[in-house]
Amino acid sequence: MNLANVDIIGNIVGLNSFELNNIIVGNSSLSGEGLWILPSYFNHSCIDENGTQYILGDLMFIRSLRPILQGEELLVNYRSGESNNEIRLMLLKSMGIDCQCRLCKLDKSETPETTHKRAQLLNTVEKLLKLVTNEPEPEPSLIKKLEKTIFELHNLRKEHPELEFDTLEPNRIISLAYRKNGNLRKALSILKGVYNSYKNVYLKNINWIVLDIVSLCTDLKQMEEARKWVDILLKGSVEPLLGKFKDEDKWKKEALYLMEKKKLIRL
Numbered sequence: 001m002n003l004a005n006v007d008i009i010g011n012i013v014g015l016n017s018f019e020l021n022n023i024i025v026g027n028s029s030l031s032g033e034g035l036w037i038l039p040s041y042f043n044h045s046c047i048d049e050n051g052t053q054y055i056l057g058d059l060m061f062i063r064s065l066r067p068i069l070q071g072e073e074l075l076v077n078y079r080s081g082e083s084n085n086e087i088r089l090m091l092l093k094s095m096g097i098d099c100q101c102r103l104c105k106l107d108k109s110e111t112p113e114t115t116h117k118r119a120q121l122l123n124t125v126e127k128l129l130k131l132v133t134n135e136p137e138p139e140p141s142l143i144k145k146l147e148k149t150i151f152e153l154h155n156l157r158k159e160h161p162e163l164e165f166d167t168l169e170p171n172r173i174i175s176l177a178y179r180k181n182g183n184l185r186k187a188l189s190i191l192k193g194v195y196n197s198y199k200n201v202y203l204k205n206i207n208w209i210v211l212d213i214v215s216l217c218t219d220l221k222q223m224e225e226a227r228k229w230v231d232i233l234l235k236g237s238v239e240p241l242l243g244k245f246k247d248e249d250k251w252k253k254e255a256l257y258l259m260e261k262k263k264l265i266r267l
């Protein structure tokens with residue numbers, strides 16, 4: 001009698017399955033884990049992936065994000081590079097992945113002093129964020145203190161601003177704080193700065209920033225600007241999955257249909 005080794009099966013499933021979040025199948029929304037044989041052959045890159053995966057029903061599709069050379073390794077992102085650094089590194093370690101992306105190389109090249117300084121600054125940012133988030137109208141001095149700490153954090157990677165992800169979410173919260181205090185223009189300029197820092201990197205979470213920009217433009221009655229950012233949101237959500245739209249007149253209608261009916265927005 002052949003007995004199955006539960007540990008081996010567990011490892012195969014654990015190391016090759018993909019996490020599902022609110023996938024629409026029929027009228028149901030599913031979350032959990034799924035195993036797709038061919039996509040499980042793709043290796044991981046935190047920031048330099050050349051493919052992105054999405055799911056329709058129980059099918060997984062992988063689309064290239066840029067032209068791929070013959071013989072080039074196919075890479076998808078098991079976990080976004082912009083997500084919490086500590087969690088990302090723990091995940092890579094637990095899966096035995098020696099990632100060679102620009103972000104991991106930069107992490108490894110930093111001195112222990114820089115790593116220590118970053119940990120200190122992150123600790124301060126975390127405390128200040130709690131205070132700012134809990135206030136209905138945050139104290140301007142508190143916001144300034146947070147901005148100063150984030151600036152110092154950003155400076156640790158000033159040579160590689162597009163790989164500095166620790167300040168992404170804090171900047172979003174600062175923008176929200178200015179918004180709560182009625183300074184919508186400042187809130188908008190912070191978010192536009194954040195978007196511009198990362199526009200040459202493929203970040204799934206950037207859509208949250210674009211949505212906030214649309215909302216601020218609308219509140220400021222900058223309707224033409226709001227429409228421009230809605231187009232950026234639509235293209236950023238749909239094009240990585242379905243390729244560049246060829247018909248400029250039809251693309252928006254098609255993109256809106258896909259986002260609404262197929263829940264394709266990448267948030």
Ligand SMILES: [Zn+2]
Nearest residue numbers: 046099101104
């Ligand atoms: Zn990496």
